[in-house]
Structures are given as C-alpha cells and as structure tokens.
Amino acid sequence: MFKALKEKLFSVRQRLETTISEQPAEEPVAAPAVQELPDSPAVEQAPQPAAQADEGAKEKKAPGFAQKVVSLVRDREFIISDKDIEDSLSDLEIGLLESDVAFSATDAILSKVREDLTGSKRKIGTSVDSVITNALSEALLSVLGEGVNILDFIASHEKPVKILFTGVNGTGKTTSVAKVANYLTKNGLTVAIGAGDTFRAGAIEQIDVHGERLGIKVIQHQEGSDPSAVLFDTVQYAKAHNVDVVLGDTAGRFHNRVNLMNQLSKIRRVIQPDMIVYVDEAVAGNDAVIRAEEFSKSVGMDAVMLTKVDMDPKGGAAISIVQAVGKPLIFIGVGQGYDDIMPFEPKAIVADLLAGEA
Ligand SMILES: Nc1nc2c(ncn2[C@@H]2O[C@H](COP(=O)(O)OP(=O)(O)OP(=O)(O)O)[C@@H](O)[C@H]2O)c(=O)[nH]1
Ligand SMILES: [Mg+2]
Incomplete structure (x- = not known):
C-alpha cells in the first residue's frame, strides 16, 4: 500500500540523513568563559558565565547571520539550519507532488518539516534518522489529523x-x-x-x-x-x-x-x-x-x-x-x-x- 510514496519518503530520509550527518562533528566554539575565571573556587559557578557567552553568541547570529551558519556545535549538540536541509526538502516536495499529494498539502507538510528540523538540536550520538523520522511523522500527522474510530x-x-x-x-x-x-x-x-x-x-x-x-x-x-x-x-x-x-x-x-x-x-x-x-x-x-x-x-x-x-x-x-x-x-x-x-x-x-x- 502507498508503495511509491513510501519509496519517496525513504529516499528523502536517506538524503536528509546524509546531509545532516555530513556536518562537521565539531566546530570551534567560543572559548568557554569559565577559563576567564582562573580563581573561581567553585565549579558550580561555571554555568553562569557560560550562559552569558551563549547570550553573546545569540546576539552575533541575529538576523542574516543565522542563515549563513551551516551547523553549530554547542554543548555537544547540532543545530540544524535551513541550508542543511534545503536540497532534501526540494526532493521531498517533488516526491510528494509526484505521489499525487496536492500543492496545499505538500506545502503544509514541507513547512512543518522545516519548522521541526531547523533549529532543532540533536545530541551527538543520537540517531539522525530518529530526528528526521520524527519530523516527517509529525508533519504527516499534522495533515492527516487524529482520525475517527x-x-x-x-x-x-x-x-x-x-x-x-x-x-x-x-x-x-x-x-x-x-x-x-x-x-x-x-x-x-x-x-x-x-x-x-x-x-x-x-x-x-x-x-x-x-x-x-x-x-x-x-x-x-x-x-x-x-x-x-x-x-x-x-x-x-x-x-x-x-x-x-x-x-x-x-x-x-x-x-x-x-x-x-x-x-x-x-x-x-x-x-x-x-x-x-x-x-x-x-x-x-x-x-x-x-x-x-x-x-x-x-x-x-x-x-x-x-x-x-x-x-x-x-x-x-x-x-x-x-x-x-x-x-x-x-x-x-x-x-x-x-x-x-x-x-x-x-x-x-x-x-x-x-x-x-x-
Ligand atoms: N479494486 C477495487 N475496486 C473497488 C473498490 N471499491 C469498489 N470497487 C469496484 O468499483 C466498481 C464500482 O463500485 P460501486 O460500488 O458500484 O460504485 P458506486 O459508487 O456505487 O457506483 P454508482 O452507484 O454507479 O455511482 C465495482 O466494480 C467495485 O467492485 C476497491 O476498494 N478496490
Ligand atoms: Mg452505487
């Protein structure tokens, strides 16, 4: 049942998985602010300045910058950007349209997948596939609704x-x-x-x-x-x-x-x-x-x-x-x-x- 649609979704998942997995495992991150406090007596104080460094990073990537970022690794997490998934999303769009999914439904699914995936954080070591499958699943369910028994x-x-x-x-x-x-x-x-x-x-x-x-x-x-x-x-x-x-x-x-x-x-x-x-x-x-x-x-x-x-x-x-x-x-x-x-x-x-x- 729904064989063609299933195949298209499978190939989109594979492509997404490849592109997201290919992002560098680690990129230079702003030096941990904790090092600026050599005299800091307690380890517990570390999160406070680190959080401030985070705030700084957020300011820097305000409008425009976020689009250019391919992926960031912070606290051992990936942040998936629009650019990472652009090509896969056009594959998804074509795949859905070829499977007779109407334009408006295709649009609804694409925006939900984009919304779910971009900016989503993936802990290094968790399966990329589960992040992608969840996003696709949520998107399809958001269109299909709850159903009626x-x-x-x-x-x-x-x-x-x-x-x-x-x-x-x-x-x-x-x-x-x-x-x-x-x-x-x-x-x-x-x-x-x-x-x-x-x-x-x-x-x-x-x-x-x-x-x-x-x-x-x-x-x-x-x-x-x-x-x-x-x-x-x-x-x-x-x-x-x-x-x-x-x-x-x-x-x-x-x-x-x-x-x-x-x-x-x-x-x-x-x-x-x-x-x-x-x-x-x-x-x-x-x-x-x-x-x-x-x-x-x-x-x-x-x-x-x-x-x-x-x-x-x-x-x-x-x-x-x-x-x-x-x-x-x-x-x-x-x-x-x-x-x-x-x-x-x-x-x-x-x-x-x-x-x-x-
Ligand atoms: N393969 C397949 N054929 C079906 C299915 N449902 C119905 N059919 C066939 O479709 C044809 C038309 O079915 P009907 O139930 O007479 O359709 P209808 O809507 O009542 O037709 P009208 O009363 O003329 O408007 C029949 O040959 C059915 O056997 C299905 O799920 N799969
Ligand atoms: Mg009839």
Missing part, C-alpha cells in the same frame, strides 16, 4: 446511528456500504441498509444482492422513487427492530447536477444522518480532491472513505483529501471483496509509511 463513534451516538454514503458515479459507494456493513456486523453490531440509489437502473438489485450474501436487511422501494422515503423507512425499520446502525446508499452524482444535489439535501433534512461519508477513489488523484471540496461546500461531509487504494500505489490522494476538506479519512477500500476494507488509523499508516524501504 467508527466503533467509538457508533458507541457514543444514539441508536440507530445513521450513516449516509455520497459521492460521484462509480467510485465504490455501494461496495463500500456492503463492506462497512460487513465490518460492523463482524464487530458485533446490527445493521440495516437503505437502498437509496433509486436513480440508476440495477442499483437496487446490486445492493440487495450484497445484503442477501451478507445476511443484512435491505430496505427498498421502486426504481425512480424518492430516496428520502426509502431511507426514512430504513430508519423506522431500525427503530422498530432495535438495529444499531443504518447505512444509506445513494446514487452517484456530480456536484453540478442541481437536481441530484437538491435530492441529497432533502435526504439530509429528512433522515438527519449522524455521519455523511464522502466516498471517492484513490485512483482519481487530484480530481478526487477537487470533487471532495465541491461536495464539502454543497452538502457537507463528516468523513471520507477512499476506495481502490489497492489500485493506486501513489497514496497522495489520502493525504490531500483530508487536508482539503478538513475531515478524517475513516476507511480505505483495498479490493473488491467484503473484507477488503481497513479503518484508517493515521498513526499506524504514518508509521508504516516511514518504516523503511517499500
């Missing part, structure tokens, strides 16, 4: 918890509804599905077949009927049968199809979902990001599910979408089987991205 979310909401799936045509909404239903039942929850795509021919039958295979109740009306009514009935069914979760499938739609978008707003008003999941496919790259932003503006969303991650080695769409809409990625789809779904846990994903060579 769906089981916790369901546990903390009144039943039935209503989750609506939306997005453009063919991205994997219906398959995702089935996968999520399967995931939830495997985690001990009861589920009912609303066949809310009454628009596309064959859509009702498609979700019905999934329901049958999974042993999950699918509520359906006629093709062409009002999807709000189907989903309303699904909620009523869930209430009557003490079902934990309602999953609502909907027809694929582009944000510029006014009628379909109005229909979605109506569904929203009628069933008042606890969570709207926007589904898009990783293979769409930056298109997915633009579409997500449009959906976010028009109907809103609470979380994102990215499908077909198995077909997209780049991995950037995941980072970009989350950054663009400011909502968590809740699941990724990694194949066509019911079990090909993974809860998206930012910490685990980032740890894997930085675990080494792909």
